[in-house]
Amino acid sequence: MVGSGGGFTGFSTTYCLLDNGKLFGRRSRDTTFTFIGRQTTANTKRVFSIAEETCKIKTARFDNPGNTYTFIRWKKGRKENKVSWGAAGVTVPASYKKFYNSFMAMIPVVSRMK
Secondary structure (H helix, E strand, C coil): CEEEEECCCCCEEEEEECCCCEEEEEECCCCCCEEEEECCHHHHHHHHHHHHHHCCCCCCCCEECCCEEEEEEEEECCEEEEEEECCCCCCCCHHHHHHHHHHHHCCCHHHCCC
8 A cells, every 4th residue: 555645634545556456546535445447467566576575565664754644554464564754854765755656656647536
């Protein structure tokens, strides 16, 4: 999962890619996730590989949200880990920012939650 939120309204948006390639999105005011589309098997494997190997998301410790924040969350079964950033003066590891931007590039602009 990746997402962002905060600010004056406190709303957040979350996108979730399942291991079967299905991609969903949800705004904090929604009660359910909305189906956005499907990624290829190769792209899905690449996304999970980068998250797990490059970002080390399963064990990463980086929790620095600010008034507005961005996050990456990994969940499998009961295991879950999340990194977040946005605090002023705190430098986010480049791999997290690159992963987030790459993930968001998979989602056509017209399909993004508003």
